[in-house]
Amino acid sequence: MRLRQDGTTSNVSEESDTETPVELPACVGAQSPRSGTCIKKKVKPVCPLNKFTEDQEKIPLAERECRIQPFCDENPGLAVGDECFKRKAKKPLAPLPT
Numbered sequence: 001m002r003l004r005q006d007g008t009t010s011n012v013s014e015e016s017d018t019e020t021p022v023e024l025p026a027c028v029g030a031q032s033p034r035s036g037t038c039i040k041k042k043v044k045p046v047c048p049l050n051k052f053t054e055d056q057e058k059i060p061l062a063e064r065e066c067r068i069q070p071f072c073d074e075n076p077g078l079a080v081g082d083e084c085f086k087r088k089a090k091k092p093l094a095p096l097p098t
Helices: none
Strands: 009-012 021-022
Touching: none
Parallel strands: none
Antiparallel strands: 009 021
């Protein structure tokens, strides 16, 4: 296995001289990109109101400028803000005058 400057590795089989690029996983926790076992990936910001705009819907997911997080009320145990999006509570409607 060879480490390239772009952060990918390549496997060279002895049977053939062709290289197949292998994408390294993102670094997690105390892992360092210097170790050669992971790469540092830039995290996209969360989309406003946790929704894609109509223009973004037309773009492939990998090319979008923001990301959608799962909702906290549907995924208990996730950290609010970092791992999940907290929905704003809807205000109750005012009672109708009688």
